[in-house]
Amino acid sequence: MLNSTLPAQGDLEASLSLYQLLDPEVLANPYPLFHRIRSADPVHWDVFLHSWVVTRYDDVIRVLRTFSADRTPTPEQLSSMGLEQLSPIAALMVKQMLFMDAPMHTRIRSLASFAFTPSRVTVLRDRIVRVADQLLARVLDAGEMDVIAQFASPLPAIITASMLGVPEEDHEQLKAWSASFAEMLGNFQHNPDRIPGILKTVEDMTAYFRDRIREQKRSPREGLVHSLLTAEVNGDKLTEEEVVANCIITMVGGQETTTNLIGNGVLMLLRHPRELERLRSDRALLPSAVEELLRYDSPSQHTARIAPSNQMIGDKEIRAGQAVIAVMAAANRDPDRFPDPDRLDLGRTDNRHLAFGWASHFCFGAPLARLEGQIAFERLVQLPNLHLQPTPLSWRSNLGLRGLTALPVAFGRLASLPRFESYKN
Numbered sequence: 001m002l003n004s005t006l007p008a009q010g011d012l013e014a015s016l017s018l019y020q021l022l023d024p025e026v027l028a029n030p031y032p033l034f035h036r037i038r039s040a041d042p043v044h045w046d047v048f049l050h051s052w053v054v055t056r057y058d059d060v061i062r063v064l065r066t067f068s069a070d071r072t073p074t075p076e077q078l079s080s081m082g083l084e085q086l087s088p089i090a091a092l093m094v095k096q097m098l099f100m101d102a103p104m105h106t107r108i109r110s111l112a113s114f115a116f117t118p119s120r121v122t123v124l125r126d127r128i129v130r131v132a133d134q135l136l137a138r139v140l141d142a143g144e145m146d147v148i149a150q151f152a153s154p155l156p157a158i159i160t161a162s163m164l165g166v167p168e169e170d171h172e173q174l175k176a177w178s179a180s181f182a183e184m185l186g187n188f189q190h191n192p193d194r195i196p197g198i199l200k201t202v203e204d205m206t207a208y209f210r211d212r213i214r215e216q217k218r219s220p221r222e223g224l225v226h227s228l229l230t231a232e233v234n235g236d237k238l239t240e241e242e243v244v245a246n247c248i249i250t251m252v253g254g255q256e257t258t259t260n261l262i263g264n265g266v267l268m269l270l271r272h273p274r275e276l277e278r279l280r281s282d283r284a285l286l287p288s289a290v291e292e293l294l295r296y297d298s299p300s301q302h303t304a305r306i307a308p309s310n311q312m313i314g315d316k317e318i319r320a321g322q323a324v325i326a327v328m329a330a331a332n333r334d335p336d337r338f339p340d341p342d343r344l345d346l347g348r349t350d351n352r353h354l355a356f357g358w359a360s361h362f363c364f365g366a367p368l369a370r371l372e373g374q375i376a377f378e379r380l381v382q383l384p385n386l387h388l389q390p391t392p393l394s395w396r397s398n399l400g401l402r403g404l405t406a407l408p409v410a411f412g413r414l415a416s417l418p419r420f421e422s423y424k425n
């Protein structure tokens, strides 16, 4: 099906291209494709993407550690491609920490980390438990739910609002903006039809955070917006534009990914009933279970970098300025790093996966994501006789942020869930 849409470049190139992910069957299980690329050509020039693709654990680490994250096209580059209408998006992205190198990145990240301390994450813990229980209370009596729509989407959206310090009632709007922005970030294919929608999202999100900043200057409210406004390191502060841009990337970064950790994780547990049973009977496994689910079906499958100089990776010469796609999801199944990588083992030790990235851009929200994951799985595995409804599954057409559109499950009816038990940061 897909090959008819690929330019004629020979079967081998087509079969090793990440464009194969446009085929719904490959998207449903991309791991055979990743194994094929890693075995046949681990440092692969993808002729369709005009990028290098690295899939080995060590190579992905090297790229994330030493290559440039500054990959937003300049206005001149955009206009040379006839894409000048994307300039407002590029103008926002250049101020976001995810798309910067040191020293700019170090400056923004340290001011932002100052505003997002471990104690702030701990405060959010009680809120996560309460929201998770409220969401589940609505479905306990029905004995069925769509895990995505009724739990995995609203939970991170509400917690993100709380983390930012904006009204929780806005969570549906935050979710819609985040989904629209994430769709652009996660996809390789340029789709002109989507540009007006993404431009509108950027305009609306920017106006929203400007309004919240104005409000919070008058009446401060605990959360990241206010902390970023006031964060100061050695007399240095963020500008209002930087606060807006980094609130947006934190809001987007924290939602689709966490939704997908919960959704993909529940599906993997249901497909591995013995592991599900193991977790049910030993809640002390929760921290390592979350790490293993992140490794096994990573919510953020790949990211991109630019080569800072000419250099060899393996036997291939990467030239300065060329794009490199680092496939964390493939590295997380590299048999040279993880014994028996296709086996889900919730008690796996030595599990230093790359699902949160590596080095200076390592996920800023990882402690919060881990906590949300542990609490979500702690609550969900208590649903008796949890099982999939007999409906075909469909995966979001986002090639980078892997997640389901819906996950209908059924379970035995329950009056209430047992008390929340345990978690670890």
Ligand code: HEM
Residues within 6 Å of the ligand: 064, 097, 098, 099, 109, 163, 249, 250, 251, 253, 254, 255, 257, 258, 261, 298, 299, 300, 303, 304, 354, 355, 356, 357, 358, 360, 361, 362, 363, 364, 365, 366, 368, 369
């Ligand atoms: C399971 C959930 C999550 C996953 C799998 C995930 C994954 C990632 C990955 C792979 C990166 C590095 C990308 C790169 O190097 O190009 C990253 C960075 C980032 N994440 Fe997360 N993330 C998650 C949750 C969160 C949460 C809850 C937040 C917000 C509190 C967040 C905010 C960010 C930010 C702001 C960055 C950029 C850091 C920087 O550039 O220094 N993420 N995340």
